[in-house]
Amino acid sequence: MLEIKNLQVTAEDKEILRGIDLSVNKGEVHAIMGPNGSGKSTLARALSGHPEYQVTGGQVLFEGRDLLDMDPDERAREGVFMAFQYPVEIAGVNNAYFLKAALNAKRKHQGLPELDAMEFMSLVNDKAKLLEIDKSMLSRAVNEGFSGGEKKRNEIFQMALLEPTLAILDETDSGLDIDALKLVANGVNAMRSPERAFIVVTHYQRLLNYIVPDFVHVLSGGRIVKSGGKELALELEQKGYGWIEAA
Amino acid sequence: MSTSTETIEQLATREYKYGFVTDVESETIPKGLNEDIVRLISAKKNEPDWLLQWRLKAYRLWLTMKEPTWQNVKYDPINYQDIVYYSAPKKRPALNSLDDVDPEVKRTFDKLGIPLEEQKLLAGVAVDAVFDSVSVATTFREKLAKMGIIFMSFSEAVQHHPDLVRKYLGSVVPHTDNFFAALNSAVFSDGSFVYVPKGVRCPMELSTYFRINAKDTGQFERTLIVADEGSYVSYLEGCTAPMRDENQLHAAVVELVALDDATIKYSTIQNWYPGDKDGKGGIYNFVTKRGLCAGRRSKITWTQVETGSAITWKYPGCILQGDGSIGEFYSVATTNNWQQADTGTKMIHLGKNTRSTIVSKGISAGHGQNTYRGLVRVGKNAVHARNYSQCDSLLIGDKCGAHTFPYLEIRNTSARVEHEASTSKIGEDQIFYCRQRGLPTEDAVNMIVSGFCKEVFRELPMEFAVEAQKLLSVSLEGSVG
Ligand SMILES: Nc1ncnc2c1ncn2[C@@H]1O[C@H](COP(=O)(O)OP(=O)(O)OP(=O)(O)O)[C@@H](O)[C@H]1O
Ligand SMILES: [Mg+2]
Numbered sequence: 001m002l003e004i005k006n007l008q009v010t011a012e013d014k015e016i017l018r019g020i021d022l023s024v025n026k027g028e029v030h031a032i033m034g035p036n037g038s039g040k041s042t043l044a045r046a047l048s049g050h051p052e053y054q055v056t057g058g059q060v061l062f063e064g065r066d067l068l069d070m071d072p073d074e075r076a077r078e079g080v081f082m083a084f085q086y087p088v089e090i091a092g093v094n095n096a097y098f099l100k101a102a103l104n105a106k107r108k109h110q111g112l113p114e115l116d117a118m119e120f121m122s123l124v125n126d127k128a129k130l131l132e133i134d135k136s137m138l139s140r141a142v143n144e145g146f147s148g149g150e151k152k153r154n155e156i157f158q159m160a161l162l163e164p165t166l167a168i169l170d171e172t173d174s175g176l177d178i179d180a181l182k183l184v185a186n187g188v189n190a191m192r193s194p195e196r197a198f199i200v201v202t203h204y205q206r207l208l209n210y211i212v213p214d215f216v217h218v219l220s221g222g223r224i225v226k227s228g229g230k231e232l233a234l235e236l237e238q239k240g241y242g243w244i245e246a247a
Numbered sequence: 248m249s250t251s252t253e254t255i256e257q258l259a260t261r262e263y264k265y266g267f268v269t270d271v272e273s274e275t276i277p278k279g280l281n282e283d284i285v286r287l288i289s290a291k292k293n294e295p296d297w298l299l300q301w302r303l304k305a306y307r308l309w310l311t312m313k314e315p316t317w318q319n320v321k322y323d324p325i326n327y328q329d330i331v332y333y334s335a336p337k338k339r340p341a342l343n344s345l346d347d348v349d350p351e352v353k354r355t356f357d358k359l360g361i362p363l364e365e366q367k368l369l370a371g372v373a374v375d376a377v378f379d380s381v382s383v384a385t386t387f388r389e390k391l392a393k394m395g396i397i398f399m400s401f402s403e404a405v406q407h408h409p410d411l412v413r414k415y416l417g418s419v420v421p422h423t424d425n426f427f428a429a430l431n432s433a434v435f436s437d438g439s440f441v442y443v444p445k446g447v448r449c450p451m452e453l454s455t456y457f458r459i460n461a462k463d464t465g466q467f468e469r470t471l472i473v474a475d476e477g478s479y480v481s482y483l484e485g486c487t488a489p490m491r492d493e494n495q496l497h498a499a500v501v502e503l504v505a506l507d508d509a510t511i512k513y514s515t516i517q518n519w520y521p522g523d524k525d526g527k528g529g530i531y532n533f534v535t536k537r538g539l540c541a542g543r544r545s546k547i548t549w550t551q552v553e554t555g556s557a558i559t560w561k562y563p564g565c566i567l568q569g570d571g572s573i574g575e576f577y578s579v580a581t582t583n584n585w586q587q588a589d590t591g592t593k594m595i596h597l598g599k600n601t602r603s604t605i606v607s608k609g610i611s612a613g614h615g616q617n618t619y620r621g622l623v624r625v626g627k628n629a630v631h632a633r634n635y636s637q638c639d640s641l642l643i644g645d646k647c648g649a650h651t652f653p654y655l656e657i658r659n660t661s662a663r664v665e666h667e668a669s670t671s672k673i674g675e676d677q678i679f680y681c682r683q684r685g686l687p688t689e690d691a692v693n694m695i696v697s698g699f700c701k702e703v704f705r706e707l708p709m710e711f712a713v714e715a716q717k718l719l720s721v722s723l724e725g726s727v728g
Contacts, residue, residue: 091698
């Protein structure tokens with residue numbers, strides 16, 4: 001469903017990604033690991049179309065279409081979701097209102113009727129139950145005054161509601177306590193399906209005990225330097241990154 | 248990559264959909280200002296001699312005054328001899344029947360979404376429609392009159408209720424107040440008059456809709472609202488003008504008087520023509536608005552959404568004279584392209600236990616310059632006065648500016664005054680966050696901006712909050728690439 005070929009990305013004239021090749025099929029979970037500054041977030045942002053990142057080479061096909069040719073909002077409506085490493089606050093904008101607008105933008109794009117307030121709330125109730133998430137978060141402004149953990153949970157909640165075909169989670173596990181970590185992992189697992197793929201960026205093997213990946217890739221210096229199965233994460237946990245970079 | 252070209256600084260042309268001109272036969276007096284013009288305006292309105300004398304006094308004072316220059320706006324000198332001070336649709340309505348209103352004028356208001364036929368109007372809103380220098384229709388006046396509420400054009404009030412007018416005219420904004428108030432006092436042509444009797448709660452929103460149509464014409468209206476003891480009234484004004492390359496002057500005066508336990512809510516949705524994207528044309532909106540909380544426990548709330556005008560210059564204020572009286576000011580001011588706004592409020596605490604609240608939201612885009620200027624004065628007898636002020640500025644792009652000038656004059660040590668201010672930039676990151684959730688850029692900006700303005704919008708009458716939100720999104724159209 002996602003074909004990344006020789007993707008090169010710069011930001012402020014700085015070369016960050018130097019040729020990424022990655023192919024993700026429906027139903028798969030890919031974990032991306034790698035040292036700080038290796039380009040993991042850059043990959044996530046480039047895939048979702050952040051305007052600060054320029055693609056200087058390569059190609060990305062999403063369900064057979066040229067992803068890089070689409071505006072960020074179109075990518076989202078087509079089913080690409082990114083859970084942000086640092087979700088922003090939007091003062092005064094009600095979280096439920098925001099989500100309803102987002103969901104309806106997507107439904108409209110799919111040619112589905114927009115949900116009214118009642119229908120939306122019942123959907124919210126279902127998802128909140130599924131994720132064991134406290135609904136009071138919805139009546140607050142988007143991420144405003146949320147704790148670090150609450151912000152991350154809110155991202156997962158949005159993902160559950162928007163039901164993307166490709167979900168990219170950028171360090172959704174950092175800053176979470178162990179209970180919240182399980183909650184997030186359960187949410188992702190509940191959403192795993194043969195129709196959906198995940199790219200999970202993380203620093204910690206711990207998360208991968210809960211979300212068991214099909215593939216693990218190590219990003220270093222803007223390239224994927226090693227790929228393997230879930231056991232690669234365990235190896236990294238023990239040996240660090242040095243042995244790969246040296247190789 | 249297509250998205251990388253989209254930067255916040257990119258400006259596109261914005262649309263001003265009220266910019267049409269109505270072709271109507273007008274009765275227009277010659278350009279220029281002198282005593283004869285003042286006499287002519289007064290004569291056209293068949294005014295009593297005391298009012299003519301009042302105008303002349305103001306005119307003579309104005310001649311000796313200097314145009315103020317302390318405000319943070321820039322414009323070429325205004326030639327006061329190059330302005331037409333009176334213009335009216337020729338078919339003067341008797342105002343008894345809508346049939347007397349020129350059909351073209353009626354159509355104009357239809358087009359603006361203000362049908363003058365009562366049955367077509369928004370339920371619960373009575374309208375006074377002012378076209379250039381005169382009021383052309385006032386709806387629901389009979390229904391209101393049954394409750395003793397007077398709602399009519401200023402000119403009619405002078406004829407029918409001269410004692411009330413004479414008692415309160417200039418009592419809050421004297422002709423000596425400032426340059427533009429003096430000018431207005433000399434040449435004002437029409438406006439609205441409202442009187443709500445003791446203990447009456449006005450059952451509908453009262454509103455005045457101002458339309459400038461004629462070329463080279465200034466609009467100088469005067470509004471006076473008196474709420475007698477224990478009464479309540481909510482009043483709203485709206486305004487638009489055609490697109491013209493020349494600047495046009497709008498110098499209004501609004502006076503509010505609230506007696507014991509009375510409440511006045513005064514809301515403005517100001518959408519005068521702002522000029523084009525290069526800063527050509529647009530209205531100079533130089534207005535003096537003030538409310539007097541004369542009675543104990545009286546309350547005056549100003550709410551304004553200022554999206555139009557090339558230059559906006561106004562400080563709706565409250566004189567808190569009655570003990571326990573309350574003044575409030577909620578404002579959203581946007582400046583896009585080359586618009587300039589210097590606006591804020593004055594809260595003058597004179598009585599004991601008086602309270603005031605100021606919430607100001609300034610939004611600047613393009614090359615817009617937005618200044619908040621506010622005065623909180625606590626007099627020496629105003630024990631336990633309290634004020635809370637909050638001034639937030641939102642910048643869209645990096646060619647615009649926001650400025651905040653709070654002035655405090657506290658002469659009583661028991662006063663409690665709080666001031667909070669913030670300036671933030673609408674972030675590329677906020678917009679991207681919304682877009683990543685599937686919202687188009689324009690929707691994202693609207694959402695972020697209306698979130699920013701929420702505390703003000705919720706003060707508007709329900710029927711108009713939606714309108715205000717729409718207007719805001721139109722006025723910021725194209726401010727983000
Ligand atoms: N907008 C930008 N402008 C300039 N440089 C950037 C920008 N974004 C990222 N970089 C640089 O690119 C490199 C990769 O950053 P990125 O955020 O992708 O790393 P990461 O792998 O996600 O790191 P971490 O594990 O710390 O989250 C870093 O050196 C970073 O400073
Ligand atoms: Mg990162």
